[in-house]
Amino acid sequence: MTTNEIEAPLDLAGIGVGPANLSLAALSYPIPGLRCAWYERRPDFQWHPGLLIEGTTLQVPFLADLVTLADPTNPWSFLNYLRHQQRLYPFYFAERFHSHRAEYDAYCRWVSRQLPGLNFSHQVDAIRWNAENAVFDLDFTRLGPQGEAEAVGRAHARNIAIGIGTAPHIPKPLRPLAETTTIPVIHSADYLDHRDRLLAADHVTVVGSGQSGAEIFLDLLRRRPEGHERLHWLSRTPAFAPMEYSRLGLEHFTPDYARYFYGLPESTRDELVRRQWQLHKAIDHETLAAIHDELYRRSVHGAWPDAVLVPGVSVRTAGRLGTTGIELHLEHEEQGERSRLTTGALVLATGYRERSLDPLLPALDQALRRDAAGRPRIHPDYRLDLDPAVTGSIFVLNAERHTHGVGAPDLGLLAHRSAVILNALTGERCYSLPERAAFTTFGLRADTVRRRTPEFATRGRGHSPFR
Template structure:
């Protein structure tokens, strides 16, 4: 029996980034690509599909436009095909609805024959004789049971597995106990990624605490806020919001700051020492992990409206961290009845700790990348940094042969462009340039007016040795 054909690239994971790569690859005669995902179909953050929520980037940041404005897989092409182009034009907003962006991605996915759904990748090996990677996947049925297996061989592998929900240490063990059924009667304790399916149970619990600092926390809080006084057919509840940020930071959309999502800034960031990149990663969170300014204002206006007739049963706590948590069951006479989560809170400025009770918790505490275990057979071919993370080169590869590529797992090496939807098409153009050996789509080298390092011209001369990154980090933390 002959070996399976060797594709030019095999993509693992089909989120927006690999979906965009599949769309940009589709018209290329010299690129044979296949993409695998364990999900049965495309779904984009279904647990946060809150009605009316918009994405936080303009519609031009779709899957393809910033690489190929003529692509048939653009968001505008989707609107035209679905009869929504003129209503979108009249709406006069650059920001699509989140549900609309999901529908657009599903429309593109339905048009691409290179996608393989219900394939759970379990191992990536390397066939030295054929000089090809072998991606082994389990085939799943509609219930997620394994019904077969298959192999896809490729000269290149593109990792688009994305990031996974993260709970803070104070909530991690308690969440595992609740999930294991150790606390009968406990209300929901969920990550915001599972918010929408749990919304009714959260509201019915009697009190909800949202933990987190960014857009997801704000969206969950805003979505629950209208129900605190009760709605027709349901009672009200107390709603708290706890954030360890010193204030409710708005995301910065000023134009010179947006130039940090540029090839030049990515070049600059990538060349910095690891410890300085770590520091900048913490400093720059408000640039993309803050809250939409419009949403901050909407929350305030809603609080103002709800407070017209009576106090709003809500508390907003800033500079406050959840440092411990436990569950206390209900009364002895009803051991399976609703109990309370007890959160131990520490206020950073005051240095004080208190305990506060709640019946349910939504942890909007973000996502993080990790090294997939299916890479274990080829770890010897990959680069890792001193913290055990993939050491991603400027061209998004992690191996000496430049054949294993990483999408949205390189924030620690490339900075704020890693999760940015608007930069995804540019990154995919770089990947395709490496795969094909030619510049399929123009790759802009400079788009910013500003310079992120120091100029190297006749007007500038060095005056001394550079200051060590460790000294800079020490100054910033004092």
Template sequence: MNDVHDLIGIGVGPFNLGLAALAEPLDDLDAVFLESRDQFEWHPGMVLEDATLQVPFMADLVTMADPTSRFSYLNFLKQVGRLYPFYIRESFYPLRSEFVEYGRWVVDQLDGVHFGRHVESVAHDGELYVVRARVGTETQTYRARRLVLGTGTTPYVPAVAAEHVAGAAPALHSSTYLDHKDDLLQREDVTIIGSGQSAAEIFLDLLTSGGPRVTWITRSPRFFPMEYTKLTLEMTSPEYTAYFQGLPEVTRETLLREQRGLYKGISGDLVDTIYDTLYRLRAQGKADARLLTATELTDLTWDGDAFSLRLRHTETGEAFGSGASAVVLSTGYRSVVPTFLDGVRDRIRWDERGRYDATADYQVGVEPGEVWVQNGEEHTHGFVAPDLGMGAFRNSVILGSMLGREVYPVETRIATQEFGTPSWARLREGAR
């Protein structure tokens, strides 16, 4: 094995796995990828039986970069004998469980992707990055000229609930829902906090599993749907990302807050399914659910037997309370800088708030051509950063900037609309 690699990818979620698949045919790039988990997983606590991807199958690991790649989702279906059923099903949206199976199928065909390697530290010896990974009780050392950081996001738990999620009381983050589902079904009443896709999927799952009474609480003024209209989808285009990146930081922050409904919220279909299910259960006299909007969780206490929730209505200002025998915090994820970078902090570009300061081609190294980041650049590149549909595009850009040539053609303009001031509409000098 070559001891010095051209590239080490840290973390193997969909984004770095896509990079591994796109790098595989390249003779001039020796890449290794290190992943803590023992096999490819994709948010394992949320692979509910009937949950599907929220993006079409073309947002697989490679297609948008290279539709002829043998690592495409369609080739996976062909090889496992399910292409015709997928065709007849006529839905663009694979099951989340199928996507995991697809990822493992890709992994099986790649040499450089190593599981059970938890990266603990990164140093620089003056010439190379030195990456140390825990493998069981041992430490393995890898060296490379370049790094691609792909460690994803971290479950976020509000401070009022943090001690309970970390402790023995039955409070959990949605990312571990399936690990606790059997226990939740034995409980009398379960409260879900948050109204993103995770909360909605868990609400429906508990509702239809014949288990506890479910209380669903959001601080948002309504259970809002994720916007999925076509002109808005054009904002996932490379040119919108480039436009967004060129805006002042304060404008980007404002826009990101305003754009919540483009990537947060519940898919419209799921909202309808939930309503139809509630309708049916009510007609049958079986609905045991309570839904509260504009309601903030201000305190959470556990008396050894049950939770007490202190709540505040954000519109009326009234404080009130509720009880629960278990709480599911479906409160989303945050981008967190991994501590393994502590030893090379001086080699990374940071913004004033300690976040990665990514360049247009996703570089975060002080020295050009050394370090790239995937899915840690929402504040610079926009809401599309965690979108699977963006993965192949970003990997094309990363490979191009790494190798100094266009390995996979990169689209620069795909939208019908223009973002920012169009060049044809600029005022002529002297015009008012």
């Protein structure tokens, strides 16, 4: 088959339609002549539906929408969404810098329903490099209303953007419990679907001290009867610690820090991600204050609430007690002591892990360059490091924390990353991005790092990948 026989290859095919690829789709829309399509196995857009607890807000300002920090004039901005909903004045008078999560979800749904080129209920099964025609072949399955296979198809694209997001993580000692059906053992991602079952349980334990764990503990605390709360909240971290939210601290979520981080040795980067947990795994001040206020309110008549908060403890093993109970075997690191806890329900606020790219790319395994830990090597412009024989680009979104730092999954860098990718894809300056975004100078040779990791680099093979 020659190139002429392939039906108009796409310039860019996106896999996954979460906020990351939705941002890329929205910013690609105004670029003349750029042919794109996006494939998502779910029937519609969903953003953490199990965690849209009433009253919860984003941890980033409303300006961190899909497009604004790269292009404030883009039609898919949050403010334009409010205008179309005739809610600009209510938002203006509310004086909210951080919008509700449910509102952000509604905004993204609004974009996903109007933006052309989004194909829901399409599951991409495999990607191969077609060297003869210099395109990627994408095999996909079109799914029916119940997720059943209805048809198969193939698309062709010169470049790929993979934004398949993260998956709920359950620590190994707790995985057998998650398979039970008689006792509520759920990941925080599914909290709202099971809240009634949790509230009906005699005792509930929440494991995990991040923002999700705190919000779920607070929600359960508010809904369980005073004096009979019967709640435990366990954390492996040494404290229920506040998020680092100072203005200079937030500069770790800028392109400047990503450039600095990228230029560090691999071992240093890995150590930094582990040390910087309070930048992305801690709890915002308002949630911590609300928890303390609720506990205090319940103690004003002299009785302490039946709620136990224990930091610095890990779950070694766990098992079922008959059909109605769970026994957790705990270890306190600082005390060096062990104990047991019996509970009737368990919420695992144990975070998420990046989904592996390997199931999508087995045919490209030999072409993919990896680091010492076996992870994909990624260029500054978010391209996978591939063998030169593969002349198309595969960009990754929210799979680059090990190369770009803690800001990789942050909503505040969505638009910037999308703009970098589109500039690299087209070989043009479609979006003018700031040369400097932070008052902090990270490192003694920040200027050298900036020159060494340009954000507008093309592939450097004598042509633009956008034709």
